[in-house]
Amino acid sequence: MVQPIRNVIQWVVRFRLALLTGIALTSLLTACFFTTNRNTGSVTMTMPDEVDYNFHIRPILSDNCFMCHGPDANKREANLRLDTEADAYAALKENPKMHALVPGDPLKSAIWLRITTKDTADVMPPVNSNLKLTEHQIALIEKWIKQGAKYKPHWAFIAPQTPKLPEVDDEDWPRNEIDHFTLAKMTEMGLEPNPESDKERLLKRVSLDITGLPPSLDLQKRFLADKSENAYEKVVDELLKSPHYGEKMALQWLDVARYADSHGYQDDGLRTMWPWRDWVIHAFNQNYGYDKFLTWQLAGDLLPKATKEMMLATGFNRNHKITQEGGVIDEEYRIEYVTDRTNTFGKTFLALTYECAKCHDHKYDPILQKDYYSTFAFFNQVPEKGLFGTIDASFADPPNMKISSQDVKDILRFVNKKDTASVMVMVMKDADTLRKTHILSRGNYDQPSEIVSAAMPTFIMPFDKKKYPQNRLGLARWMTDPKNPLTARVFVNRVWQEFFGRGIVKTVGDFGMQGELPSHPELLDWLAVDFRTHNWDMKRLVKQIVTSATYRQSAQITKDKLAKDPENVFLSHAPRLRLPAELVRDLVLTSSGLLNPEIGGPSVKPYQPKGLWEVATSGRGSLARYVQDHGTALYRRGMYVFIKRTVPPPSMLMFDASNRDQCEVKRSRTNTPLQALVMLNDPMVLESARVLAEKLMVEKTSADQKIEKAFRQILCRTPKDKELKVLQKYFADEKTTFSSTPKKAENLLAVGETPHATVADKPATAALMQTLLMLYNLEETIML
């Protein structure tokens, strides 16, 4: 291993040099630091002709200065504030002859003097901050001051306007408006789009993206045979009508809403919030407008003549963890729940790091601690307890709502209730008398100070108390007001991330000062306005995205593109993304024919390695032991696998699923040997390979035909000859091996609870099973 290590080190050194010269700062890729040198075709950092506050300067100031010279008044050093123009231009409080910024004159600007001084006692940022400006950053600031040191408002807080479609050279390429924006950007960066993907791969991608399931062999055949101009659009429409569309869309929402089947914290008892999950799927399938989707979840209970469905939707705000630990202090945890709601609201709907203002004014964004508690006040009215009872006191702490069989017959038809027993869900409610909300000093539950009333920060959009009621319904109205600069952008950006693996604003949970700038600002605005003005129509948005030429590109990555745009920020090829954890399971079960496509209902407990719950439990409650299900419940989709918060399903976590501890807006996508072990050894995968092998063996076809059919079911495309040759030879060799060791064939085939088909040739079946297992383990299989 000596040689590789040396290589790494050499490479690290090279990489570091690259960093020092500023080539690889991913966080800056989206900004205009990069222009393309058309002669060499390489992306380099240059000094812009005109230095822009939002794109060039604010990221530097925010990251390096605002912590001490920003919005937080309590921690402001030297009484100097640099995040607003007026303060930065004013005479210094400690030295009225000097000014932090003198437009046009760096040598008179204290900022420039302090960032360039060689005196380590004086230099900014201070040595002990561990922050240091680069030469390039200093040069940018100098030029910016020379050019007049102009401030601009933060882009995200200005309501989007519909921008003009950029003109493009190749007018044939765009299929819709999206493509104008992406192509213009590609051209600017010296990139060209990839050709359209072949039909098979495109179908796999769009089918998984819209329904979360691979296309059936039947659909593959139909689509390949359909030579009409709009064959693709027809398939898209068909997929959008599938009830599995709602499931796929719900998946990311469950992460955002931190949905789980247990209460969390140490005893971690059972909860029954699954009817809320059924509602989310239903809402997507019925294509509720995002305004309605949002309003019902935030304030369904406050709507005039609130129905049980509207009430159920409010479960969103009760999905947070709830303690059942005997001996906790009630108010400490009640405050914790309201905090969770407030933070989740900020991240989900506003993409702001609200939680940073809980204990003090925000260090970077203009969210004051007072603003935090003003928002908190909306969620602080629930008649609830921090500790309702210890383990299994309740599967749904009050306020809650009973769903009876009659309800399911009448209005809640989408709730997949399995028996006649009623089920309780937690919902939102406001107490009759208004609970006073205090600012909590340093965020401590037992240190209440000034009283605040429900309101939202003015810098986003004033909360007009005449226009909106001062409760969650007012909050929802404020959110869906056409002038709100964030609501549509934030949602559209997250949907975009679902399809391209990366948001237009990469930091999908942070549109504030420390967030990244949009890679395609005009596209984001265009989409946001278009979405809002078309009734917040989610299906329409999805259709726009998947029918764009940008989406329909092939996923090939040329060396040139890899070098110029390794993260594919500029979308000159389709992304290759590993499927999310739940869809890995779905793909395996679907392609083998094992999937139970039932929608909704209580979560299920499929195979799981023994002892995981038992070794970690306090021993109390109904979830102390894992009681595995049997029959068709074993083959439900990944999203229905029971999530016990303290011990989430292990294979899901290995594939980067959320542990549902808190609101999450983005999952990582790793590639690890533990994932390889799951795909090779998980009984779910093995059983799928076994069952499909047995099915194929019963069919009266040749071995080659069986392999080819399985390939098409699993990989969703026709194999190439050279691939078939490898597979055929592998199958033949395995068959020979198993024929001489029939006991091994028996043992291999024994996996899983699905009854066996009667197969004559067990060694051949085992060999086919091995071949299919290999197919499941191909890198391409679980990639979009």
Next chain:
Amino acid sequence: MNEFIENRLNVNRRHFLGKAAAGIGSLALGSLLVPDLFRGGDEESDALPLGISHFAPKAKRVIYLFQNGAPSQYESFEYKPMLNKLAGQDLPDSIRKGQRLTGMTANQAKFPLVGSHFQFKQYGQSGMWISELFPNIANIVDDICMIKTMNTEAINHDPALTFLQTGAQQGNRPSMGAWVSYGLGSDNKNLPAFSVLLSRGKGNGQGVYSKLWTNGFLDSTHQGVVFSSGEEPILYLNNPEGTDRTSRRKMLDNLAELNNMAYDDFGDPEIKAKVQQYEMAYRMQTAVPELTDLSKEPDHIIKMYGPECLVPGTFAANCLLARKLSEAGVRFVQLYHQGWDQHGNMVGEMPLQARDTDRASAALITDLKQRGLLDETLVIWGGEFGRTNYSQGTATKDNYGRDHHPRAYCTWMAGGGVKPGTVYGETDEFGYNVVRDPVNIHDFHATVMHLMGLNHEKLTYKHLGRRYRLTDVAGKVLPGLMA
């Protein structure tokens, strides 16, 4: 600030490979097992380029013997004869000083002081006081540093555990082991940098949660991997029935051939990385069981840890396994032993819990020492808070219980640059308040990181606009703990 440090392990792999040109396609960049970019002999200064300012590490690895549920300091390492003298009397307000109480004793009319049912004696050259329940730890007192003044803000298990493991009571922050993995990478290409071992005692237990070993916002390669000494030491490690190693090898060779064809089509470096992951998985299938097989340990080792060490899932087995994992280069081995929550029946349960842990904990220290590994291995033993000096409920002649107490409790450390044979800090005669040298959780973290050669203020990760660190915005390194 050094973006490299922040990004080095989390940057998109395609980005890495795209920028780095030839020669590294085959390296274990995607390793679970965190690419070991940062170790290495002569070139160390280069390997830690803009680093984390590096003092030489005293410890290379950590073994954390977490005693989950909060062992009582009064029946173990905190000798307070005053409590025996004043038994039955009410805790004076002048001592309690408004300390908030858990819901379990907040409504008690009286807080009757209660002394240890068990005898204490002094041991070793250091003359440390140890209770009769821990005769083996008593034998190694001159190797350990006993902290008497650990203190925390939380008074309930979940937040206290979460605080001690992640630096914050709430929130999905990375665990200590994840931070160390992120900062230092792995020392063994076939093993994860951060491993977790679970066991249960016979006392009242509180459970553990996977968020205690979470990667939080760090890449999930830094997540703690749960090991056991049982039949399947890592989840999904074993080949299915009917599949042997030859057969697996053959499948992987064919798989690689097919994957390489896809690489020719797509040019995506992820495909090459995937092939590497499968190879590493294959190597782990041999490396891990070899390591976790305790049956081949020599007799004198088995004797040292006690016969229980051959029973998978016991604390003793986990101690021995921890030594083997650590010896093999695992940076951070985290054990959790459950069952220390003696709200009642102290006299019945405490000896059982002590018996589970005493011998193997001491054996681990001795074993490491005999192998010359103790100097570079930091061993930590302790729980999430302490217990009250008064009885929960009525104390009878024969039994009593103790509620949670956050202001002062005991934790000991050994090896890895810790000052041996010392007692750090002092509490009042009631054991209730710190009178000298407090160690709060952030200080504890800062000191552990320091011993590992990491500056806790510089090991940061930028997430949602903020640079996070294990010590949040606090923590100071405590030189008094270090040799």
